[in-house]
Structure formats: structure tokens, C-alpha cells
Amino acid sequence: MQPRHVLDxxxxxxxxxxxxxxxxxxxxxxxxxEVIKVEIAPGGDPTRLLPYRKNERSCYYVQQNRGKKGLCxxxxxxxxxxxxxxxxxxxxxxxENFSPGVIARLGFGWERVRxxxxxxxxxxxxxxxxxxxxxxxxxxxxxxxxxxxxxDLIGEEDGPPALPLLSFGDVxxxxxxxxxINAALLNRTRTxxxxxxxxxxxDCYYHCHEINVHAVSASGGALAPKRSxxxxxxVCPLGIFKGSRRWFMLMGSLHFWAPLCRVMEREDxxxxxxxxxxxxxxxxxxxxxxLIEGWLQAQNDDDGVLARLQExxxxxxPVLTVAETIxxxxxxxxxxxxxxxxxxxxxxxxxxxxxxxxDYPEITELEAPLLGEHNAEILAGxxxxxxxxxxxxxxxxxxGGDR
Amino acid sequence: xxxxxxxxxxxxxxxxxxxxxxxxxxxxxxxxxEVIKLEIGPHxxxxxxxxxxxxxRSGYFIQQNRGKKSLCxxxKHPEGLDLxxxxxxxxxxxxxxxxxxxxGRLGLDWETVRKINPDIIMCSIxxxxxxxxxxxxxxxxxxxxxxxxxxDLIGEPDRAPSMPMLAFGDVGTGVHALTxxxxxxxxxERNGxxxxxxxxxxxDTYFHHHEVSVQAYSASGGKIVPxxxxxxxxxxxxxxxxxxxxxxxxxxxxxHQWPILCRAMGREDxxxxxxxxxNDARMANRAEMIALIEAWLxxxxxxxxxLEVLEKxxxxxxPILSVPQAMAHPHMIERRTVRDIxxxxxxxxxxxxxxxxxxKYEVDENIQAPLLGEHNEEILKRxxxxxxxxxxxxERRKVLFAKAV
Numbered sequence: 075m076q077p078r079h080v081l082d083x084x085x086x087x088x089x090x091x092x093x094x095x096x097x098x099x100x101x102x103x104x105x106x107x108e109v110i111k112v113e114i115a116p117g118g119d120p121t122r123l124l125p126y127r128k129n130e131r132s133c134y135y136v137q138q139n140r141g142k143k144g145l146c147x148x149x150x151x152x153x154x155x156x157x158x159x160x161x162x163x164x165x166x167x168x169x170e171n172f173s174p175g176v177i178a179r180l181g182f183g184w185e186r187v188r189x190x191x192x193x194x195x196x197x198x199x200x201x202x203x204x205x206x207x208x209x210x211x212x213x214x215x216x217x218x219x220x221x222x223x224x225x226d227l228i229g230e231e232d233g234p235p236a237l238p239l240l241s242f243g244d245v246x247x248x249x250x251x252x253x254x255i256n257a258a259l260l261n262r263t264r265t266x267x268x269x270x271x272x273x274x275x276x277d278c279y280y281h282c283h284e285i286n287v288h289a290v291s292a293s294g295g296a297l298a299p300k301r302s303x304x305x306x307x308x309v310c311p312l313g314i315f316k317g318s319r320r321w322f323m324l325m326g327s328l329h330f331w332a333p334l335c336r337v338m339e340r341e342d343x344x345x346x347x348x349x350x351x352x353x354x355x356x357x358x359x360x361x362x363x364x365l366i367e368g369w370l371q372a373q374n375d376d377d378g379v380l381a382r383l384q385e386x387x388x389x390x391x392p393v394l395t396v397a398e399t400i401x402x403x404x405x406x407x408x409x410x411x412x413x414x415x416x417x418x419x420x421x422x423x424x425x426x427x428x429x430x431x432x433d434y435p436e437i438t439e440l441e442a443p444l445l446g447e448h449n450a451e452i453l454a455g456x457x458x459x460x461x462x463x464x465x466x467x468x469x470x471x472x473x474g475g476d477r
Numbered sequence: 478x479x480x481x482x483x484x485x486x487x488x489x490x491x492x493x494x495x496x497x498x499x500x501x502x503x504x505x506x507x508x509x510x511e512v513i514k515l516e517i518g519p520h521x522x523x524x525x526x527x528x529x530x531x532x533x534r535s536g537y538f539i540q541q542n543r544g545k546k547s548l549c550x551x552x553k554h555p556e557g558l559d560l561x562x563x564x565x566x567x568x569x570x571x572x573x574x575x576x577x578x579x580x581g582r583l584g585l586d587w588e589t590v591r592k593i594n595p596d597i598i599m600c601s602i603x604x605x606x607x608x609x610x611x612x613x614x615x616x617x618x619x620x621x622x623x624x625x626x627x628x629d630l631i632g633e634p635d636r637a638p639s640m641p642m643l644a645f646g647d648v649g650t651g652v653h654a655l656t657x658x659x660x661x662x663x664x665x666e667r668n669g670x671x672x673x674x675x676x677x678x679x680x681d682t683y684f685h686h687h688e689v690s691v692q693a694y695s696a697s698g699g700k701i702v703p704x705x706x707x708x709x710x711x712x713x714x715x716x717x718x719x720x721x722x723x724x725x726x727x728x729x730x731x732x733h734q735w736p737i738l739c740r741a742m743g744r745e746d747x748x749x750x751x752x753x754x755x756n757d758a759r760m761a762n763r764a765e766m767i768a769l770i771e772a773w774l775x776x777x778x779x780x781x782x783x784l785e786v787l788e789k790x791x792x793x794x795x796p797i798l799s800v801p802q803a804m805a806h807p808h809m810i811e812r813r814t815v816r817d818i819x820x821x822x823x824x825x826x827x828x829x830x831x832x833x834x835x836x837k838y839e840v841d842e843n844i845q846a847p848l849l850g851e852h853n854e855e856i857l858k859r860x861x862x863x864x865x866x867x868x869x870x871x872e873r874r875k876v877l878f879a880k881a882v
Contacts, residue, residue: 125693126697152755203834208808211788212791219795229707234708257833258835260666277812280832282828323630391626397702404609410606430606432674
């Protein structure tokens, strides 16, 4: 049988809510896994209420939960827990992102889970990891970002730090979790044993420091990374420049300085003692920025300028808005942005699948579940009789909803 | 058989340079794979000279390349290319991050590679992907970030956008690449499906992080326009960076947390205040709300005292740590989120820790970044059975290169 994608046949029991966990299990769905989304009765994943909503349906929820099967039950009820134990026994992966300790209090700590299924890979996602002085703090993206020394490096030098308006932390942590789950699954094909994974927002943010940690450490503190607004503090020119109407990201450092000077018809600056080196240019950053912005604005043709810079192979980009990306032909051709359909919301756009496999096309027919939509289907799959499902629904252990 | 880690026994031929590719193979090493770093002679990986350097050794290079084996050759020399092709037969993964088309001009495009080894996973990392209108443009982290509508969302609304001083894009793309490679390997183990080609880009990676902006703009028919708004979120609040007694604090009190914050501030009167009663009201009166919270923070004796009050009430909050402060934090040290390493030439220093933690395996910290061409002889002897005299001859004729840097 031809598999639909790489994870065809794998089952994931997904206790996660909000963003970091659901973004991990979303990628698992997109790679063909069956993901059972366990939602806590009565309301389910709190993001079902997040804006933007249309027809009482949250686009935020839909983006992260397409293709998952919804199982909504009362986790504190012994009958609900017993059903989950049976699902643990038949799953390949268990994913959770409660605060450390909570999953064990719910009866699904690693020791218990491995008893139920020695082959299962359990992945715990948290803000600060399963142990250590900060473990008990709430796992919120920007809180971990601040602790990771990241927020401090964003914004104007003479003002407060700026808040990036997207979820580097949660989504990136989700991808780290998916990578770790993979290594554990690969390992299981050879050892037959599962294991427990401890993935945190803090670790994943910190992992992105490509320079700062070793530069501070190896220089004995002589190098101090700092936020510096629109321009890099240690490389020049590298930053955001004002054109005649729009902003440009431009890098004219290293071997790009000479071609940049030629495009600007300022060959005299290529070997000029004040501008030939990065150190010299950093010392005269104001002059360099004014020079480049003066030239950009004098052309009075942002599109033409961009084309000339790119033709000269100088790294350069317009600073696009979200609206511009959605309409951009490259994003459309590559499906970096894609239009999806929801039963209640209709058509709208979300980011594309970032992992592209030559042997498997993108799985397109995915719908986010209604609350408890697949209760009966999932439980019938592990041998629960229809009458019992009806009785559990009657008793409020199983819950469904029309959104 | 005892396995060292999840990828023990897998061999990777890694012709990547700079950051996104090396970040992927850096994790693969730490997961137990053998990574052969193919460096282009005579100088090898360009970041070998990136600051900070001591004694000609770059901290930047070491951080991303510990534990890899260096084979330095001239891929344009027919004998160098032939060595690469022979090595491909012995590898599970081939990873490259040249601009699209370059690997084909070197004679190592996917069609050629799969003929040499039908089971190999080839991963191409690029700025904009292997096709499409932007594919040919020169790309770096910040360039893809600007195209992905990320840069536009950072900074003060009335000023230029701000650049974040770390490489989310490159490292994140490396993790995406690792993920795709790993699942293609798993597919091969389970389905015997043979190898395949993976196309991973900085642009896709950056765009993948838009959790709200794309769907909200699209589904609202353009009514919701995401825009940068300095230290505070434009649509929900309080959520942002507040001036405190000594420095700045990150504080969030959304939905049910607002009344809790009001009580923690001793301002129960604000809970029912029409100016702040729900998110819409608070956004309409954002400046007043921020001023109230900052005024309260000024009444406390220190930032630590403020954090204590907020944490006790379970309001999400954090100090804005600088990099040196984060490195000295007991939590980072206890969890090895920051870790000490020792390079043969550069000496002792610190780098970020291994972000993937497995209950069954420890991270092997006893690994060194390679000298240029350090493993020429070892790799070619073990995998291709080349005698040492042959390796010396290639080094003399500048097919291979080695240097103690």
C-alpha cells in the first residue's frame, strides 16, 4: 500500500492546548499521522475562543488544529481516564504541554505511561523545562523570550525593548519537539523502546543565539551585544533603510560593499580609508546610513532600485507587510501562503507547510474538528460499544459541541 | 547493541556553510550521527574567520561545528568531484545550502545524486526555495525575514522597524531541515521507500511562525491589519514591556488575568472601571492602562519585589535579561541551557545548550570542532579504502587540503 505521507499509520495522543504543542501536532498531521486531540470538557482548547472569530469559530484554532480528531472528555472522571489509558496503549506518541507536574497529577506521568505502553514516545513541552528554579513559572512565549536574553536585543537603543508580533517561541518550540519525537521514533525502530522528551520554550529561544553567548563568554565580556534599532550594532551596512516610499532591508557589508558602491556610483568609497573596512564603517554608521538612504531616495523608484541591487547580487529586500506577502506571486506559487476552507468560517489564508518532501504532496483535505466531533469514531476504534459511548455522553464524561 | 543516541549509525555528507545548514547538522551530531563536513578548499567554511576569534580560531565556527569530521577538497577538480560521488554511496543524508542551481552546476543535483545512491535523503536549504520568482535572489536570514513580513512587525510604529539581534531564521530553518530529514529517514526505515529530496527555505520557516497575522488579516477581509506597536501588543493587553523601578519587565494579563492583576496592584476599583473592563476597552485606553501599571511598578522597592508580587498571583511576567544576565542565571546553569565547552585552540568558553532532551541519552560533551581537513585521511581510508600515500598525493596536487586552523 502506498503511504499517504511519512507518518501514515502513526497515532498521536495529543493533550496539548494553546500554541507550542498544537503547532507540533499540526506538523505531525501534515506528515500523515493520526492525531487524537484530547480536549478537556466542557470547553476544550481555550484557543477555540480566541479572535479572530467568524460564525463563532476561531481562525486561530482552525489554523493549528486542521486534520486532528477531536475527543472531548472529563479528565477528572475515572471513566474518562480509563478510556485515555486504553488510548495510550494504542498510540505511538503522547504529547502534552501542561505546566510541569500537571500531567502526572492527571494520571499520565511518564512512569505510568511507560507501564501502559513501553514503546510510546512521550514529549513534554513547557516554558522552562521539567526541573530547575524556573520550572514552575507559566510557559508563555514572551515570558521565556525575556528570560532567554532575546527581548533585550530587540528595539531602539535609547528606548524600551520592542515586542515582536509573532510567535517565534511557541512555533519554533513546536518544531523542536517534532524533531526530537522523530529521533526517538527512529531510535525505537531499532531498540523497540520509547522514551520521554523534555522540550522547553527557554531552551529553544536560547538555541537561536548564534553569536551572543559565545561572543560574551569567549571575549570575557568585552563584547556586549545590544539592541540597536534598525541597524546591526557590529556590522555595517546591515539594517533597515528608508527608500522613497518603503523600507528596505539591505546588507552591504563583507564582499557586498564594493558592488554596493558601484551600484550607487560611488566607486571612490570602495578603497576609501574611512569606509573600506567594517570597523571604519561602524565608526561612521550615521554617515553610511545617510549616504545609502540619500541615494535610495534620490532614485525615487523603489521597485527599480530593488531590481538593480538584486541584479548586482546585493542582499536586499523590501520590508513587506502581511497583506503584501499574501498577494505576492512567490508566496502563491510555492504555497508559502495557502487558502484553506473551514465549514463555518469559509475560505481564508494561513501559512503553508514548511517541510517539502519530493515523494509526498501536501495533504490538502484537512478540517479542524468540532468539539468532540470524533468521540464515537475514536472510541469505537478501541472497542468501546456504542451503548457505552451513549451512556458516557449522557453522563457528561464525553462532550460534544456544534463548533 | 547499545546505541549512543537516536541517530547513531547514520552518516551525513554535509556541504553546507554559514549558519542554517550547519545548525541542522550540529543537532544531528548531538543526536549521534556521523557528520562529514565537506569544506571547499583551500580555505574551507567561510565562518572559520568570523569574529569572535582567538588564536585564529572562531567561536562562531566552533559553536556550530563541534563533533563534525572535516574533509576539505576542491569540488571543481574532477578527482575531488569523484571523491564526493564515491562518498555519497556510503551516506544516508546529503545536505547543501547553496543558492538554487549551484549544486547542479557542481554536478550534484538530485537526479545525479539519486542515481548514485537511490536510498539517500538529499536536503537543500535556501533563502526562498528551489523555485518561484524569488528563488534566484541572494538570501540571508534578515532578507528572508523582511520578505516574510516579520521585520515589518517589530519596532516603534512611527520609526523604522527594528532588527532582532539574533538569527531566528537560520537556526529555525536548521531545525526545520533536521525535522524533514529525520522523517524522511523514518519513512525509509518503515516503508523502504528509498530516498527523496527535501526543499527547506528561510522564507517558509519565517512565515510558518505567523500564528495570528495571516489568518486574522485574511479572514477579517483586511479589517485587522497587523502592525508594529513598539513595546506593547497592538490587539491584546496588557501584554508588553513595562518600565519598572530599575529596568523593564514583561507582563501579560489577558482575559481572566486582568482582575487578578488589579487585585495584585491593590486596585480592585479598576476591575469594573468601564475604561478597562474588557480587552476592547483596555485597547481603546491603552496609554492610560500602561501608565497605571507603570505607576504601580514605581511604588515598589525593586524589580525583584514586583516580580515576587506578580508571580505569587500567577500573572505571567519576566525580567528582561541581558545576554550576560541570562548566562549567569541559576536556571540556565542548572539545566545546562548555557554550557561550558573547551576548544583545543580557543580554550574554554560558553555556548547555548542542546535544546532536545531525551530520557534515554546524555549529550556527549566531549566533542571538538575539526581543524580544516583534519579527517581527510581517516574518512577516505575507512570509507573508500584509499591508502595514505594517495591522500598525501591529493593534498600535494590540491585536490585535498589540510591546515591546523
